[in-house]
Amino acid sequence: MMVRSTMVTLAGVLVLGGCSSSSSTGGPGTADAAAVDARGRDGGVRKNDGGKGAHDGGTGTGEDAGKDAGATGTHDAGGGSDSSHGGGDAGHGSNLMMYSNGVIDQAKWPSGDDYTFGGTDNYKDTTHPESGHTYDLSLTGQYAGWQQATNWSLPYQGGTNGVDLSPYTQLQFDVYLSSDNDLNGISAHYTRSTGDDVATCTSVSDVQAVAGSLSGGAWHTAVRVPLAFLGMLSSYNTYKLSLQENHGPTYFDNVQFVAGNTGWIHSGASALESGWADASTTLTASYAWVPQSLNPGGAFNAQSTTGLFAINNPRPAAEITGSLAGTTLTVSAVTSGAVTVGQYLFGNGVAANVTIVSGSGSTWTVSASSGSVTSQSMTAGFTQAQVDAISLSGSGTWRVNHGGGFSISTDDHLTFGAIPTASGYEYLVQLYDTSGAAVGTSVNAAGSAYTPNDFGVQTASFTVYSIPVTAFGSIGSTIGGVSIQVNQKTYLSAVGFWN
Numbered sequence: 001m002m003v004r005s006t007m008v009t010l011a012g013v014l015v016l017g018g019c020s021s022s023s024s025t026g027g028p029g030t031a032d033a034a035a036v037d038a039r040g041r042d043g044g045v046r047k048n049d050g051g052k053g054a055h056d057g058g059t060g061t062g063e064d065a066g067k068d069a070g071a072t073g074t075h076d077a078g079g080g081s082d083s084s085h086g087g088g089d090a091g092h093g094s095n096l097m098m099y100s101n102g103v104i105d106q107a108k109w110p111s112g113d114d115y116t117f118g119g120t121d122n123y124k125d126t127t128h129p130e131s132g133h134t135y136d137l138s139l140t141g142q143y144a145g146w147q148q149a150t151n152w153s154l155p156y157q158g159g160t161n162g163v164d165l166s167p168y169t170q171l172q173f174d175v176y177l178s179s180d181n182d183l184n185g186i187s188a189h190y191t192r193s194t195g196d197d198v199a200t201c202t203s204v205s206d207v208q209a210v211a212g213s214l215s216g217g218a219w220h221t222a223v224r225v226p227l228a229f230l231g232m233l234s235s236y237n238t239y240k241l242s243l244q245e246n247h248g249p250t251y252f253d254n255v256q257f258v259a260g261n262t263g264w265i266h267s268g269a270s271a272l273e274s275g276w277a278d279a280s281t282t283l284t285a286s287y288a289w290v291p292q293s294l295n296p297g298g299a300f301n302a303q304s305t306t307g308l309f310a311i312n313n314p315r316p317a318a319e320i321t322g323s324l325a326g327t328t329l330t331v332s333a334v335t336s337g338a339v340t341v342g343q344y345l346f347g348n349g350v351a352a353n354v355t356i357v358s359g360s361g362s363t364w365t366v367s368a369s370s371g372s373v374t375s376q377s378m379t380a381g382f383t384q385a386q387v388d389a390i391s392l393s394g395s396g397t398w399r400v401n402h403g404g405g406f407s408i409s410t411d412d413h414l415t416f417g418a419i420p421t422a423s424g425y426e427y428l429v430q431l432y433d434t435s436g437a438a439v440g441t442s443v444n445a446a447g448s449a450y451t452p453n454d455f456g457v458q459t460a461s462f463t464v465y466s467i468p469v470t471a472f473g474s475i476g477s478t479i480g481g482v483s484i485q486v487n488q489k490t491y492l493s494a495v496g497f498w499n
Contacts (some may be wrong), residue, residue, distance in 0.1 A: 063241030119144025200231030282396030317381025
């Protein structure tokens with residue numbers, strides 16, 4: 001029997017919050033015995049936990065499916081750029097297949113980096129294969145999670161710094177459940193440029209509330225979860241992905257990332273994206289607010305950082321050939337990305353926590369001396385702790401205008417993350433045309449069906465909203481501005497559009 005599931009109106013998902021790091025310690029949640037593996041580590045997203053484990057569970061038992069080009073699916077879609085989208089779009093392209101019919105993409109998700117927790121997984125299970133397939137991925141164990149890590153070492157170390165998900169906007173998979181609505185949660189972790197393990201500041205712990213009811217005893221195909229709700233929209237450096245069940249066993253197939261578009265208003269830099277300008281008159285907006293200042297949890301270093309981070313990170317690292325003489329960095333070649341002030345510098349012989357403080361072209365100044373470092377491959381990148389968010393000073397209307405008009409012809413959702421500071425909060429969203437006049441109808445996102453979970457007033461997680469463009473009524477394909485009316489001091493993260 002084949003059941004077709006599609007994403008439905010979002011409502012009431014319990015989403016677990018908190019961000020944590022360190023490759024060997026648990027997160028802020030408290031996992032019970034059923035979710036702790038033989039090595040005693042925190043067992044990931046749990047419906048009854050207060051948070052997420054930071055580096056969950058021991059190695060799974062799924063066997064290596066080997067390299068099968070015919071089954072691994074297509075790889076990264078091209079990015080491209082739309083001049084009307086200041087944030088830089090991820091262009092439509094092929095989906096990225098993670099697992100299909102017994103084969104996992106070894107280049108991006110090595111089977112040796114399986115951190116499945118609370119049970120066992122099998123990449124070549126033959127219990128419930130879909131029609132035309134020989135295998136599925138089985139997950140057995142109460143509260144077990146299939147958790148696959150990426151090749152997260154930096155390029156100069158021979159790795160890929162995680163998986164670039166910037167061309168994709170949704171996670172899609174097929175699932176067979178042994179009992180009704182038994183699929184628990186999905187969470188994801190960033191790779192920082194150091195390779196540390198950082199859980200995103202939001203996750204989804206009741207997939208059914210996003211995808212609709214999932215009955216047992218049948219395959220549900222093309223179940224989709226927006227990456228915005230996992231904090232991974234436009235992420236260049238995904239480290240881990242976890243799919244968790246309540247009781248199981250559960251069977252998965254065709255786990256993939258769906259290509260889409262993104263167009264950002266504010267994506268984590270210390271200013272609005274190109275083309276956008278602040279037009280607020282009743283409050284002050286700071287675009288260089290650091291989320292860790294709200295919930296620091298610890299200072300940044302290569303081994304341990306906890307606390308609150310911004311969500312959705314569209315800022316890629318730069319791969320360069322460079323040399324150091326004291327505090328002078330000489331760049332002889334840029335392989336990818338761009339060197340920017342504020343990036344951390346990584347390479348053999350480079351001291352810890354060195355950042356780029358000034359410069360341009362081939363000559364830059366760094367924050368501390370590493371002595372003399374000969375010309376070599378290096379990485380210059382922002383860490384997740386560096387991604388800025390927006391602080392709104394108080395009650396009023398945050399408004400931004402786009403001088404040339406911002407095309408939303410390829411976008412169908414407006415998204416943002418929010419943290420209020422008192423109860424009774426509201427987020428009244430309005431769009432404007434290029435003359436500055438309000439168009440369509442305003443939408444109040446708070447307390448609505450536009451989020452899988454409302455975290456309320458706290459300091460560990462962003463509540464993520466994603467409003468269908470159709471909810472605003474007749475607005476045309478080009479807008480000139482966006483405003484969000486708030487009734488108190490509020491923090492925002494990752495404001496933009498996606499399809």
